[in-house]
Amino acid sequence: MSKSEYNTEDFVLDPEFRKWVLTNDPEAKRYWEEFLSTNKSKIQEVEKARKILIHLSQERFALPDSEIDLQWNMINDKIDHMEGLKRQTKVVSLDSWSAIQHHKEQSRQKRKRNFIRTAVFAFSALGCFIFAVWFQSQKFDDTQEVELSYETMEVPAGVKSNYLLPDGTEVTLNSQSKITFEKNFSGDIREIELVGEGFFDVAEDSLRPFIVKTQQVSTQALGTAFNIKAYPEEPISVSLIRGSVLVTNSEVSDFKEKLVPGEEMFATLDNSTWIKGQFDLKQALAWMNKTLIFDKTPFITTVHSLEKWFGVTFTFENDIPKNLFVTGEFKDESLKNILDGMSYSSRFSYTIDGKKVNLKFKP
Missing domain, CATH: 1.10.10 (Arc Repressor Mutant, subunit A)
Structure with missing residues (x-):
């Protein structure tokens, strides 16, 4: 067919x-x-x-033990009945040659019975499987709720990881980030919940849209590559590298923005600011290249970035000077080298004790 x-x-x-x-x-x-x-x-x-x-x-389909026993009993009864009919008409000679032949015949019959039993049981099992498929297709309703199972992939502080999703989509997660999604993407859409920052190279699937949800913002794509940054208590940004995406907001009903490559959507947590514009590709994907880039970045924001990047905690012996900003680019550098570079222009001393960093600003 x-x-x-x-x-x-x-x-x-x-x-x-x-x-x-x-x-x-x-x-x-x-x-x-x-x-x-x-x-x-x-x-x-x-x-x-x-x-x-x-x-x-x-839900692996399997016959219960009682049903298997019943099937075997039915098979044995049927074979015994057939053998009984044969014995009613069969005359066995008692001479030595006939006795030998009789025993051979019994052995053949035993093998035949075992073969028939196995074959019948195999066909019964196949029939049960086909029935299960038919039954599922008859009872399956698109509106029926099926218990779903979910998977979570989480990256701790100071680590970055790559993942391959069930549909072939490649995901790179930044430090302190996680994604949650339905196992095997069994639904009509491929929906991901993201906390933190992730880069998605989406596998094409015309039947099922790919959607990333970050708090109130949803980003929908079919076959594309984009970066999303959505750490708790920080502004959300969606940067499109390839293809196209549609950005929506569950709290703003009429908000819909389609991005083209090179465009970025920036949103504050309180929805008071929505900015669409161009972005710096090098800076947006710097974290994937083991690079930290600061461009007139407020000092406290720089500290938060270092905490996530290296998995450390900062404390301060005195107040951070007002209007203190950091500019610099650090590629695959150690925390000590970065702090050494920053300390000259920001005028502070520091100590590192395991995962704790203490800063003291000079008067």
Whole structure:
């Protein structure tokens, strides 16, 4: 049968389709995406089959022990009945040759019985699986709520990590950041919740939009690359590197902004300021290149950046001078080297004790 003639059950039972859904095999992915581009009428059935498979993979179907015993008893009874009919008409000779042949026949019959028993049970198991698939397809309703499971990937202070999501999207998380998402992306959308800063190189999937939620701001993309910075108690920024994204705000109903490469959306936490403009690519992605860049940055903001970057805590023996700003670029430098460089222009001394840094400003 041509796959263009498949119904939902056919897709579920197709080995290559199962490989695409359950293992995200690259070759299978390419094949089925090409199939969908030329068979758009099958998109709804493909999506339904995909949900059934994911649901089945989370709830492994297995026959209960009582049902297995019942199946075996039925098989044995049927075989015994067939053997009984044969014994009613069979006459066994008692001469030595016949006795030998009789024992051989018994051995053959025993092997035959075992083969029949195994074959019947195998077909019964296959029938149960097909029934389970059929039953799932009959009862499955898009409006039915299915218990979902979620995964969280978290990066501690002083660390940066790369991850590959189930759909092939590549994520790089900055220090003190985490993402939470539905396991296997089984829904109609690929939704990520981000706290902190992350760079997303999104895998294309025309069936399911990719959405990153950061507090009240949502960023939607299909196939693109962008950076989002959304640490608690800090302004949110969305910087688009490639493709296009749509930025919305759950607290501002009529707010929608589409960004093109090179554009950035900046928002304060209280929604009082929304700025759309160009951004410096080098500065936006500096953290991915192990580089800290400060450009007339308030000193306290610089300190917070160093705390996240190195996983340390700063304390101050006296007040930070007013209107103190920091400018400089530090690539893959140690905390000591950075503080040495800053101390000359900012006029402070410091001590480092493990994960604690103490600063004292000179009069």
